[in-house]
Amino acid sequence: MSKYWSDLTASLVPYVPGEQPKGQQYIKLNTNESPYPPSPKVLEAIHVATNADLRLYPDPTCDKLRETIAQYYGLTKDRVFVGNGSDEILAFAFPAFFSADKTILFPDVTYTFYPVYAKLYGLRFNTVPTDEEFRINEELYLVPNGGIILPNPNAPTARFMLVEQLSRILQANRDQVVIVDEAYIDFGGDSVVPFVKEYPNLLVVQTLSKSRSLAGLRVGMAMGHPDLIEGLNRIKNSFNSYTLDRLAMAGAIASIEDQAYFEETNRKVVATRERISEALKPLGFHVIESKANFLFITHPRKDAQQIFNELKNRGILVRYFNKPRIDQFLRVSIGTDEEMDRFIAELAMIIG
Ligand code: PMP
Numbered sequence: 001m002s003k004y005w006s007d008l009t010a011s012l013v014p015y016v017p018g019e020q021p022k023g024q025q026y027i028k029l030n031t032n033e034s035p036y037p038p039s040p041k042v043l044e045a046i047h048v049a050t051n052a053d054l055r056l057y058p059d060p061t062c063d064k065l066r067e068t069i070a071q072y073y074g075l076t077k078d079r080v081f082v083g084n085g086s087d088e089i090l091a092f093a094f095p096a097f098f099s100a101d102k103t104i105l106f107p108d109v110t111y112t113f114y115p116v117y118a119k120l121y122g123l124r125f126n127t128v129p130t131d132e133e134f135r136i137n138e139e140l141y142l143v144p145n146g147g148i149i150l151p152n153p154n155a156p157t158a159r160f161m162l163v164e165q166l167s168r169i170l171q172a173n174r175d176q177v178v179i180v181d182e183a184y185i186d187f188g189g190d191s192v193v194p195f196v197k198e199y200p201n202l203l204v205v206q207t208l209s210k211s212r213s214l215a216g217l218r219v220g221m222a223m224g225h226p227d228l229i230e231g232l233n234r235i236k237n238s239f240n241s242y243t244l245d246r247l248a249m250a251g252a253i254a255s256i257e258d259q260a261y262f263e264e265t266n267r268k269v270v271a272t273r274e275r276i277s278e279a280l281k282p283l284g285f286h287v288i289e290s291k292a293n294f295l296f297i298t299h300p301r302k303d304a305q306q307i308f309n310e311l312k313n314r315g316i317l318v319r320y321f322n323k324p325r326i327d328q329f330l331r332v333s334i335g336t337d338e339e340m341d342r343f344i345a346e347l348a349m350i351i352g
Helices: 003-011 040-050 061-073 083-096 113-120 165-174 226-239 248-258 257-282 302-315 337-351
Strands: 080-083 102-106 123-128 148-152 178-181 202-207 219-222 294-298 329-332
Touching: 040 248, 061 080, 061 219, 061 248, 080 226, 083 113, 083 178, 083 202, 083 226, 102 113, 113 123, 123 329, 148 165, 219 226, 219 257, 226 337, 257 294, 257 337, 302 329, 302 337
Parallel strands: 102 123, 102 148, 148 178, 178 202
Antiparallel strands: 080 219, 202 219, 294 329
């Protein structure tokens, strides 16, 4: 094995997503997917696209989808980028906007993807402390830095930031790119998309995986100044100029156009989240306030890994992170009401 390759494999610890079980049927509350199917209009649009022109390459600049997103947000399409899931957009954003000689900032407990990508591209980063309840203090982001990435709400903590906090950060960091990762914004948080016209250094990244039930289709989107969009395009075209396939584009457009379905499913998820947050408290759990489609919970007397294992034995899969600071927490995605009732009933037996 070459030295280059052995050094790289030794230093590069890949991002490991939550388990996608093969075989056994679980109540699956471990990867923040939606428990509801996508809009029927999405399936219809994919069906039509399947019967149309699959022999032809897709539009490499995804104009129709970008136009649909632009209209949805009251922007022009030169402010919109799309990718195969928001992970792909983030993967392009790191080499596009951050450089090796400056330090990027993100919270100490956050999406594991960020440190993995920073390391892959040889970027320095500082993890900014959060308080004991994982709250983000915006003051700590007003120091010299080479770029910032903030997930709002944060994952896996579910903590959300207020628009006022984010606008302070944006104002103080006009010379570098601030990425706000809004993967979970549609479950009650306040989006900063309206700020993209005001701050040319702001890139907002969103996904159709969670609030639009399309994790399997792999569609993410980013909104920002045309120069930032151009930066992402340069990186994208170096890898693969055809980003999304025809089916993904057709499904994504239909989803964004079906506002009523989107609102109705998200309303259900939020109502279930609030109900389950309350139901966990009498069992002794501490629940971090959430504006996401998941809860981050801990029990003062019962070991989190043990609860994880016992739930798994009972056919319920949640997420456990064996990492400093959060090794006594579980992240639980919001399922249907029936799934969550079963979760609470099993948990009550485990806690005893
Ligand atoms: N950002 C955050 C904070 C996430 O939790 C996830 C989901 N794992 C993503 C981005 C990526 O989602 P996707 O690639 O499905 O759009």
